Amino acid sequence: MKFFEDIAVGERIALGSHTFTADAIKAFARRFDPQPFHLDEEAAARSHFGALCASGWHTGAMWMRLMVDYQRTEDAAMRSRGEPVARLGPSPGFRELKWLKPVYVGDTVDYATEVVEKRVSKSRPNWGLISIRNTGANQAGETVISFVSAAFVERRGRTAREAP
């Protein structure tokens, strides 16, 4: 993770893509969102979705996974260059999440993120707070998910190893 000071508003990161299989869609739905159109092909065909589709929470959670994978890769590259790596704190939440299109079996969602705002945290002055707009687009280029999330990012030279 880059330090708060090194993150620029407007910066865009391609996070990579994920293909949603029927097995994974159903496994997620059985645990967390057992509605017929996420669990069963025939019931989904009768629903207004027309075919089995992923829980929107599954589409969102997969963004998180690709974001974490991206950060790990970036951290490793920074360490290999001998650069200090900033800590990423927890997120206070997100807003304006839109599930714009269903994610059907076999769809490949390409995720990206863009920095839309940054400010120093009022409550934790050793940390900055960044807002990012996260999107996922299917293989036809249609945006299927969009939301704006926030996260704490360490400021350069402000924190020792202890948490604020």
Added chain:
Amino acid sequence: MPRLFWEDFTAGQAFEHGPRRLPRDEMLGFAAEFDPQPMHLDEAAARESMLGGLAASGWYACAIAMRLAVDAFIHDSTSMGAPGVDEVRWLLPIRPDDAVLFRATVLETRASRSRPDMGLVKFRFELIDGDNQCALSLVTSLMLGRRQAGSAGPALAGQTADVGSAS
């Protein structure tokens, strides 16, 4: 036949479900699959983090709220899915094996402008922890099938209602 149609929801109505214990294995399993950050998986790293100890991924908390919403009332409704989530606030960490109570409160209901067979219900979903504190709060609208198709509004009046398309 589902019992709850769009017409059955009114502002102020609340549904509760649980409390449900969130087993360590499930919580860490979710983190390993979807959010493998040290604060969700590694005791020592989590103690040093802002969360002060192992805590659930926020996405796990949302997924649990969804599951409890299904168990509380969606399973018995004409749910047609959800267009999105206005806001999610991760207010307090949820620890392994914590038990959470789910509460859904209806904030408003409105007919769909484009689909006379459907209406929207805006809810606040909350997960309440063992100290009676709200750990997760989110606002989301669900699409629900109507018992009787209503007027679609002036722009779409005259269109044939598509009753029964809700699964």
